[in-house]
Amino acid sequence: MFTMIPNLVIGAVDLVAAFLFLFGLKRMSSPATAPSGIRVAGVGMIAAVLASFLYVFSVGGAAKPHLMVNIALAVLALAVGGAGAWLAGRKVAMTAMPQMVAIYNGMGGGAAGGIAAVELFGGKTHGATELVVTLLGALIGAVSMSGSIIAWAKLNGVIKKPLRVKGQQVFNALLMAVAVAIGGVIVYGGIVGATPLFYPITWICAFFAFALVFGVAMTLPIGGADMPVVISIYNALTGLAVGLEGFVLHNPALMIAGMVVGAAGLLLTLLMAKAMNRSVSNVVFTNFGEAAKQKPGAIKGTERAVEASDAAIKMRYASSVIIIPGYGLAAAQAQQKLYEFVKLLLAAKVSVKFAIHPVAGRMPGQMDVLLAEAGVPYDMIFQLDDINDDFATTDVALVIGANDVVNPAARTDKASPIFGMPILNADKAKQVYVVKRGEGKGYSGIVNGLFYDPNCNMVYGDAQTVLVKMIEGVRGLGTAAAA
Amino acid sequence: MPFDITMTGLVALYVFMLAGFAGWVIIGNVPAILHTPLMSGSNFVHGIVVVGGLFALLNASTALEQGIGFFAVLLGAGNAAGGYAVTDRMLAMFKSSVAPAKHRRRAKSHHPKKG
Numbered sequence: 196m197f198t199m200i201p202n203l204v205i206g207a208v209d210l211v212a213a214f215l216f217l218f219g220l221k222r223m224s225s226p227a228t229a230p231s232g233i234r235v236a237g238v239g240m241i242a243a244v245l246a247s248f249l250y251v252f253s254v255g256g257a258a259k260p261h262l263m264v265n266i267a268l269a270v271l272a273l274a275v276g277g278a279g280a281w282l283a284g285r286k287v288a289m290t291a292m293p294q295m296v297a298i299y300n301g302m303g304g305g306a307a308g309g310i311a312a313v314e315l316f317g318g319k320t321h322g323a324t325e326l327v328v329t330l331l332g333a334l335i336g337a338v339s340m341s342g343s344i345i346a347w348a349k350l351n352g353v354i355k356k357p358l359r360v361k362g363q364q365v366f367n368a369l370l371m372a373v374a375v376a377i378g379g380v381i382v383y384g385g386i387v388g389a390t391p392l393f394y395p396i397t398w399i400c401a402f403f404a405f406a407l408v409f410g411v412a413m414t415l416p417i418g419g420a421d422m423p424v425v426i427s428i429y430n431a432l433t434g435l436a437v438g439l440e441g442f443v444l445h446n447p448a449l450m451i452a453g454m455v456v457g458a459a460g461l462l463l464t465l466l467m468a469k470a471m472n473r474s475v476s477n478v479v480f481t482n483f484g485e486a487a488k489q490k491p492g493a494i495k496g497t498e499r500a501v502e503a504s505d506a507a508i509k510m511r512y513a514s515s516v517i518i519i520p521g522y523g524l525a526a527a528q529a530q531q532k533l534y535e536f537v538k539l540l541l542a543a544k545v546s547v548k549f550a551i552h553p554v555a556g557r558m559p560g561q562m563d564v565l566l567a568e569a570g571v572p573y574d575m576i577f578q579l580d581d582i583n584d585d586f587a588t589t590d591v592a593l594v595i596g597a598n599d600v601v602n603p604a605a606r607t608d609k610a611s612p613i614f615g616m617p618i619l620n621a622d623k624a625k626q627v628y629v630v631k632r633g634e635g636k637g638y639s640g641i642v643n644g645l646f647y648d649p650n651c652n653m654v655y656g657d658a659q660t661v662l663v664k665m666i667e668g669v670r671g672l673g674t675a676a677a678a
Numbered sequence: 679m680p681f682d683i684t685m686t687g688l689v690a691l692y693v694f695m696l697a698g699f700a701g702w703v704i705i706g707n708v709p710a711i712l713h714t715p716l717m718s719g720s721n722f723v724h725g726i727v728v729v730g731g732l733f734a735l736l737n738a739s740t741a742l743e744q745g746i747g748f749f750a751v752l753l754g755a756g757n758a759a760g761g762y763a764v765t766d767r768m769l770a771m772f773k774s775s776v777a778p779a780k781h782r783r784r785a786k787s788h789h790p791k792k793g
Contacts, residue, residue, distance in 0.1 A: 309750030
């Protein structure tokens, strides 16, 4: 009887938490309301965590003697895990955000796998359905954890190159098949009961081992440029694993939150794959870098270089400028300098807009965050569909640290590996300036015909240095005019 | 008799379906400019797994279960706290040039300015 009230409270709080998550995510659909959205969701999370300590009133007889130790362990784990991740999240640089999200996501997957492991080792699941769902959640959670760790290592530069060996996909398929087969054995053993040949703990360990190795093996061959899609997939998978473990624990809050994230992650994954003009299976199973070889000499002409200050002066006297920033801008840590330059242009009554390609940066929307960090107001930032028609009436398009996302071959050249990919139509502007470290190809190794267009000039140099020169160029003009 | 939500398979599928649909529709409305905070925000939401970890740990009766339960809570707490920290930090950066008054209230929030 005494267990009834606490469990009712837990149920009610979890219901409120699930509502707050949905409401918070809903508020994230506009930059103006988004900060309150995450706060709302945060309140739900704290309430749910505090309420779950009421579980102490309903622990089973076997766990009763350990209760004080368990409570201490729980508080310790919450404090250490929470504080550690909180501090890391507060300190991490915005450019390192993708790997940070990857690592938090891996933690979620690991937690889901851990819950499943406790259920499995303790033999706490009831019936075949729960056992199957537990194993499925365990499999997905474990794959998500080890895969996210590899994704982190790749994004953080710990692993430099995609590792590809012959027959890898067959090997991966075998790993998955063995993991599923072991899962089948565990379910079979669970139904017929333990026989002398059946040591559940060994099988469960083997099951987790294969799942973890599969996550590693699946992620290793995927190139760094495809990591945004991969993180998004693992985000969805962790959500799914959490939802499944929620079913096993009879906790609707976990089920709802997990499945919402699963669906959201799936949608984001599909959006991103579409922006890269590739299918999700193509990202996961195809070695993109190898297909991107193109015959040289297909494009005639030369790249024409201009001085940074000349380009800056041209922009100062233009009436409209669209800036296309790419990851190269962030790699050079030049966002602040760029905004400084933009403010000079704005002061000279030049209309300035930023055009962001969906896959600019190392995760979707990262370039938007990097610009926001530099102080660029979000109403100056435009997405591909909203700005692409404006290029034709724009005086200057300034491309900084981007390459493939402005390659006209995506529209015209059927032989190009990026043919069909949505691009920013920078080439339609009256004048194009491309800031680039030197002659050469982009991340994917594809020649960019835009650089050879008559209306395009190259500004060679590190983005930071070039922007300093551009700022000086415009400032020098100002003082000359005043004098 | 303890209050417990017994979920038969079919009801669970209904919950999954509706939640999945809600997630799809809600996220479908988020503009691309917010996709990174959204991803870390949804990452934060699946940090609710920490609640499941707490349940498993509090009900642990062997050292093995305690160990794994501890690990699950540790990771789940990291997922939730870290996801919140980075999402909140990112969202606080988005400023409008037209209506700065609306955002003034946020300026004195607790997070430190990054140099």
